[in-house]
Amino acid sequence: MRILFVGDVVGRAGRSAVSDNLPGLVRDWALDLVIVNGENAAGGFGITEAIYQELVDAGADAVTLGNHSWDQREALVFIERAPRLVRPANYPAGTPGRGAALIDAKNGARALVVNVLGRVFMTPFDDPFAAVGRELGACPLREAADAVVVDVHCEASSEKQGLGYFCDGRASLVVGTHTHVPTADHQILPGGTAYMTDAGMTGDYDSIIGMQKDEPLRRFQSGIPSARFEPAMGEATLSGVAVETDDASGLAVKVAPVRIGGRLSPARPSFWGA
Amino acid sequence: MRILFVGDVVGRAGRSAVSDNLPGLVRDWALDLVIVNGENAAGGFGITEAIYQELVDAGADAVTLGNHSWDQREALVFIERAPRLVRPANYPAGTPGRGAALIDAKNGARALVVNVLGRVFMTPFDDPFAAVGRELGACPLREAADAVVVDVHCEASSEKQGLGYFCDGRASLVVGTHTHVPTADHQILPGGTAYMTDAGMTGDYDSIIGMQKDEPLRRFQSGIPSARFEPAMGEATLSGVAVETDDASGLAVKVAPVRIGGRLSPARPSFWGA
Amino acid sequence: MRILFVGDVVGRAGRSAVSDNLPGLVRDWALDLVIVNGENAAGGFGITEAIYQELVDAGADAVTLGNHSWDQREALVFIERAPRLVRPANYPAGTPGRGAALIDAKNGARALVVNVLGRVFMTPFDDPFAAVGRELGACPLREAADAVVVDVHCEASSEKQGLGYFCDGRASLVVGTHTHVPTADHQILPGGTAYMTDAGMTGDYDSIIGMQKDEPLRRFQSGIPSARFEPAMGEATLSGVAVETDDASGLAVKVAPVRIGGRLSPARPSFWGA
Amino acid sequence: MRILFVGDVVGRAGRSAVSDNLPGLVRDWALDLVIVNGENAAGGFGITEAIYQELVDAGADAVTLGNHSWDQREALVFIERAPRLVRPANYPAGTPGRGAALIDAKNGARALVVNVLGRVFMTPFDDPFAAVGRELGACPLREAADAVVVDVHCEASSEKQGLGYFCDGRASLVVGTHTHVPTADHQILPGGTAYMTDAGMTGDYDSIIGMQKDEPLRRFQSGIPSARFEPAMGEATLSGVAVETDDASGLAVKVAPVRIGGRLSPARPSFWGA
Numbered sequence A, B, C, D: 001m002r003i004l005f006v007g008d009v010v011g012r013a014g015r016s017a018v019s020d021n022l023p024g025l026v027r028d029w030a031l032d033l034v035i036v037n038g039e040n041a042a043g044g045f046g047i048t049e050a051i052y053q054e055l056v057d058a059g060a061d062a063v064t065l066g067n068h069s070w071d072q073r074e075a076l077v078f079i080e081r082a083p084r085l086v087r088p089a090n091y092p093a094g095t096p097g098r099g100a101a102l103i104d105a106k107n108g109a110r111a112l113v114v115n116v117l118g119r120v121f122m123t124p125f126d127d128p129f130a131a132v133g134r135e136l137g138a139c140p141l142r143e144a145a146d147a148v149v150v151d152v153h154c155e156a157s158s159e160k161q162g163l164g165y166f167c168d169g170r171a172s173l174v175v176g177t178h179t180h181v182p183t184a185d186h187q188i189l190p191g192g193t194a195y196m197t198d199a200g201m202t203g204d205y206d207s208i209i210g211m212q213k214d215e216p217l218r219r220f221q222s223g224i225p226s227a228r229f230e231p232a233m234g235e236a237t238l239s240g241v242a243v244e245t246d247d248a249s250g251l252a253v254k255v256a257p258v259r260i261g262g263r264l265s266p267a268r269p270s271f272w273g274a
């Protein structure tokens, strides 16, 4: 099975990178499953229903979220009618939406998509290890799902790696989001799970984590907010990770970074003839 | 000028990667300046005089530190007789050692090496922007230094990027350390400064940030320390970044990641005929 | 019912204040229920079985803990045979001990004692509101317990106050611990629960949170640890809060601070003829 | 000399407590110096010029700030023409206003008022110990000031106590603000400086740190903001600390808490015949 995960889409520049590139990638790479992190898709802060639909129309089979899930308050409502939208699994009981979804992939396979928030250096929610453990236990790879993808939305690399090993052998892919910078540590863990600490953002890299530089730079130096953060509008890099799984085991056999367009050094999975 | 920066060396595995590889790289790539972050070189925690000497003997022209600077308390003493050892510049007045050093490079050029600690999600020290600004002002690129390298030891990608833009045009290279994961966002900023959010660690990547996995994994789940952290001992990846500068301007003309050995996908600068 | 809660006992000085004063207070004030926070009783860090027994022998009906619960690792073991020892209720599943205990008070009444850790500015555990809500629901005041005391071990005053209002009408007393400074905001909340943001420590107040001043003062200024923290050994103040409940409702009718000995301004509940 | 320090005034309820009570206290207690923390005076967030003037008119000789200094952006401007307004001394170079001011007290004496922000659990600014040390050195007690008052605006009790001992013998009073809860640890430190960990807020104590309870309570449980924080409007308690100094030494001879009106247990300095 061919899986593409696309990191945090930031603002209009990021959305253009998705709509311009994703349909072609789905076709050219014969992708079976596409997951897009959409927590910053609406002007850098949250997601609207129209944008969710736009991402799905471009080829996303699932859209994941993070600490910005509810920045657009309509998300608290429309998530109930958006079955492909997955918010962190360790939110409190009673939170709208779902923390894991069993999705029909493009090839008809069943794909479990889980989203979870870290607790190190972040507003704390319930234990992400326990939350992910419950979701993996409720819908085990091979028995109930042909592929399992876990989006670990964390600040600390240690916590992401911890979650990677925790899921190793039970997920097809564990991929980090939230730092908005792609890492180069993509690998297949000893138990067969593909892993990458951060998928990077899909946004303009002439920026500070996707935002125009002036205000954050001023704020770092003065300690005083003087304007809103606005997303940078230069050409975005679509950034993410490509994984090929073994159909029998659901585990990863190949993993490679994806970086298309914009300022970053380009990367495409050689194993899909790109 | 040819510059190699090597990210946080972790324990014996990391030190072996340096001593096994660095002398050959200096020779094969005709390196002019080598900087190694050594904050985790001694069993994962700090640095000893013997290890500092070992890194210098292997080819390091300067060794930088970070939040683990003083984990080995002898560093507070021997730093005074270790002119190539650079600790964070934003430590309090009266701290032993220096936060910036003007080093003779292998080719006789003068290289300013600065180390600074971030404040976001870290034990806070004085303003890193002001501290770096002072060092760059006191020893300007071209006028007083042929190359300027700033090691920004931060947790948050936003703060590293902020420091990158803050130095843009005034440094040859701004490179992050501390997360122990290499990023894939190496680029030359608009003003001519090479930039990479994190150099990655030089250590065993079958680990949690260089440490054997069992104890951190247990601790994440139980909240209870049950053993010391011990560095992982599998084959390390030497991880860092290579920069070629223009001799007239001191600014970067080429930048590429370096990953040699161990579990990570290998990378060498194509522009040095590697 | 007459309840005394004694704040974090710190080291030998704190233990002496308990053993010297508590037996007399139990007798003179005809106390029905005494709860002592013991998380710092062993040299400032955790608790041993011998010290637990010493506190019980001095009159404690229950001993609560906090973020230092396991600093003495024997506590992980002996807590299973220490029915009056209560650790935070929001620790992960599988943690030794209990987060709430139904205790026989001195007058034969049933007292529910709950301990919980905050998450603001602390190592995060699971949601303290949900955890406390479960305990209060499982053993409701009047129906299953004649008194309910909740020790909210938090850093932030906002989180403590939030837990106070959350429990208002369902607990006899919600009292904070952890900051090691007594507050003067004791009051009966609108629903009848006695509340005080922090009981203060039972320790030597010529100190920094109970520890000898030199090392923390040096560390604040240099950023460098240079010695272990050692508990201050001057005369301690026994610090806490006294509550009288209505036997029918289990709610509070009177609340007053208690400060005996040491450097702090003395305070005793006038309503017990002290 | 008779000094009154009034803790964080929160919103209209807090301002009423000041205007209703302060003029009478100045007269009845023959106060020489009154300092009011005003960081939350404008609807809980910052201060306007009109409110600053209102506090001065009510009797404040100086108004101090904190982490909310600039919530009302006009404060960045009018502070330059408000000589009695003191913002944290450890803000970056170039910040409007002043971190210390030498004020004419009501009795003609010279009073140095210093404000500083802590770094533990707060957005970090420069070293508060170094900043306060500079201010005390530039205007020493007795030589250049008849009284010295330092408002340490910190979250952590340890940092406040550290600053207290750091100033001991060099200040008349070191008093904490920011937690919005008065502490009961007022004392004269060994070197003669009056100290109290927190002055408490001047606001409605049927609240969460001065704000109406519903929104913070909901937010603690759901993790989702659903409305703005609004100041609580019930009767406020004027909360602070009273200090009498020795005219020759400028050091404290008496210290007592002050709590007037509202829900908290009342307190007045017995030594002023109250």
Ligand SMILES: [Fe+2]
Binding pocket: A008, A039, A040, A066, A177, A178, A179, A180
């Ligand atoms: Fe994001």
Ligand SMILES: [Fe+2]
Binding pocket: A039, A066, A067, A068, A153, A177, A178, A179
């Ligand atoms: Fe995020």
Ligand SMILES: [Fe+2]
Binding pocket: B008, B039, B040, B066, B177, B178, B179, B180
């Ligand atoms: Fe490191």
Ligand SMILES: [Fe+2]
Binding pocket: B039, B066, B067, B068, B153, B177, B178, B179
């Ligand atoms: Fe580090």
Ligand SMILES: [Fe+2]
Binding pocket: C008, C039, C040, C066, C177, C178, C179, C180
């Ligand atoms: Fe404690």
Ligand SMILES: [Fe+2]
Binding pocket: C039, C066, C067, C068, C153, C177, C178, C179
């Ligand atoms: Fe504690």
Ligand SMILES: [Fe+2]
Binding pocket: D008, D039, D040, D066, D177, D178, D179, D180
């Ligand atoms: Fe405040």
Ligand SMILES: [Fe+2]
Binding pocket: D039, D066, D067, D068, D153, D177, D178, D179
């Ligand atoms: Fe504040």
